[in-house]
Amino acid sequence: MNPSLNPTPSRQPAPATIARLLFDSAQRFAGHAAIEENGMRLDYADLPDQALQVTRGLMALGIQAGDRVGLWAPNSREWILAALGIHCAGAVLVPVNTRMKGVEAADVLARSGCRVLFVQQRFLEVDYPALLAPHRPATLEHLVVFDGAGALPAHDLSYSQFLRGAATIEKLTAERRALCIGPEAVCDLLFTSGTTGKPKGVMSAHGQNLRAFGEYVRVLGLGPGDRYLIVNPFFHAFGYKAGWLTCLIAGATILPHAVFDAEAVFERIARERVTVLPGAPTLYLSLLAHPRLASTDLSSLRVAVTGSASIPPSLIERMRNQLGFSVVTTAYGLTECGGLATLCDPQDAAEVIAGTSGRPLPGTEVSIRDPENRTLTQGETGEICLRGFHIMQGYFQDPAATAEAIDADGWLHTGDVGRLDPAGNLVITDRLKDMYIVGGFNCYPAEIEAALLGHPAIAQVAVIGVADARMGEVGCACVVLRQGQQLDEQALIGWSRERMANYKVPRQVRFFSALPLNPSNKVAKNDLRAVVAGA
CATH class of the missing domain: 3.40.50.980 (Rossmann fold)
Known part of the structure; x- marks a missing residue:
């Protein structure tokens, strides 16, 4: 664990329930705005x-x-x-x-x-x-x-x-x-x-959420004076726990935002001096592609947190250089672990932040396991399993599903695929459910997406498996081009053949003006599958 991620002792114990956090924050941060919305300040x-x-x-x-x-x-x-x-x-x-x-x-x-x-x-x-x-x-x-x-x-x-x-x-x-x-x-x-x-x-x-996101606050260096624009929906852990609950721990000002729109977000950043703007990579790509990027005052921006299996290092650098973030990091989590399991050190190189999701929170563990639930060695790819204080108490009134998700040794089986690098950082390969098989070879879309994002004409891409009479399944690349760029299907397939194993090369390419997103601003792959199947 990097020293910057080690827990530091505090003079008094942190509140262990959300109610006690509420009373504690009211005393510690009195005089600071907790929520600002439509000109109203609380x-x-x-x-x-x-x-x-x-x-x-x-x-x-x-x-x-x-x-x-x-x-x-x-x-x-x-x-x-x-x-x-x-x-x-x-x-x-x-x-x-x-x-x-x-x-x-x-x-x-x-x-x-x-x-x-x-x-x-x-x-x-x-x-x-x-x-x-x-x-x-x-x-x-x-x-x-x-x-x-x-x-x-x-x-x-x-x-x-x-x-x-x-x-x-x-x-x-x-x-x-x-x-x-x-x-x-x-x-x-x-x-x-x-x-x-x-x-x-x-x-x-209560306690497990506050412990996890207290660490999140500490690593990001959040505090009173930060102004946190929360675009991620509150019904999701990213908007709720990594959003407004985090603000209460830090004493930051909550700026709720109901519907993502690049124009409206641009205006709020400038008008309300936003300092913290977490989101999926698509959020930052939308801002970077905005025609008013060069003429909009984004100088207040300080902290960005994102997470995905397919982030090119160039995006991290562009977030730093063009959007002005001094703290850019990635994290990994899922609902079953409260939304946060690993966190990247913001001081790491762009390649580490883009290519990994960081190390486990103090008090938690990550294990990579094979289909027989055996531990794999460092560098081997398998299912990501988690254990520690942040794991859910279980599925509500569903002991069978709980027992299927959490094994007898307390490991939560996430359904995500990944490996650990030599420094102990988690590298996410993909979701098990998104994997498709081409001629007997397992294909992980996120790995292919990361490669395709290296093409200079591509702004965004999502890869899905589609049925094929000969191969069983093949990859289909759903592409959004950068403004002013041109590219056709055969040119991209040819470019791909030069850069990846043949079974990974998409056999089909579909071009979109924008990819469908779910409420968390992640690509809605089920919607893409339906569009491609109906084409």
Whole structure:
């Protein structure tokens, strides 16, 4: 472990629950803005009262410690306050993906047993309560509607009505509830993306989240005065835990951003003096490709965090030189480990930051294993397995799936493929599910994507496996060209044949003006497969 990643002793123990973090941060960072949104500024000193108002409202509705409470809304100040209020009530936060349809959201709410749902009235022309109504589970007792207008069904409340109900519960009663929570208590239930079967609810606890992201804060050097633009959605660990929860640990100012748009992000960076901007590589590629790059004031930018198996070192250098980041690093995690497992030292060379995801957090381990669950040696490629304090408590009410994911020795089997380099950095090769087989050879798309990004005409690329009568499967490269560049299918295939093994060379090339992205700004490969199959 590089000395810069070693834990340093603190004069007082860090808060071990989100409720205690809330009270601690209010004292330590009083006078600093906790949240700024649409010209409204909420000071850290005032944050506990605002959050406890939500806690009191939930207690007035009969919510007990351990009850599940859903949250279906875009990034906003209300999302954060609702989440903190849920945490302080000792309840379990269940974020719902804003891209879900009514039946999908209802499935998550029913299987988690949510009694209350905070929900946005309308977002991106979607009426969420109306979307849910035909599928609403009987276990969902109340909707609390942000920006609700008009009459609501019985037992449902506008947010202002909900807050009025808080007056029936004494503030001291809510504080006592908040301070009774232990670090091992489950604080959230995040549902996985459900690539195989239905999404599964991942249970993680207060203490493990704060310990992991306390390390994240320390390595990145975040602190009061940082202004953190959170484009990643709050329903995802990157926007929630590596986003606003991280800000509360550091005393940084949270700048929620509901919908990614390069123009709007550019304007906010300049106008609001953004210093921290994490995101998927596609976010930075979009900014670098923006026609106003040279004329926009990006001088406030300081910290960038990204993660992917296919980042060219040139992107890291461009982020430093053209976007002005002095701290650029990569990380790796998944929902089942709270969103963070390894972290790269920002002082490492661009090749290390681009080509690896860094080393395990202190108190955690990474092991590369073969299909028989045997440990592989350094440099060998296999399944990435994790063990340590940050591993989930399990899948909610699904012991069989939990036992399948976490073996008897406590190793979480991630389904990701990778290896460890001589310095102990994790190199991600790919997702097991994205691997395809060409003539008996395993092909890992991320490895091929990294090679293709070396072509001077290519801005972005995603590789997928497609059916082939002779080979079983072959690779298809889905390409976005740099502005003003030209390239055709045969030229790229020829270029590839000179630079990679024949079985890795894409047999097909499709050109796109933009690749489809999921809400986390990662390429939506299932959407690409559907487009290519239908072409």
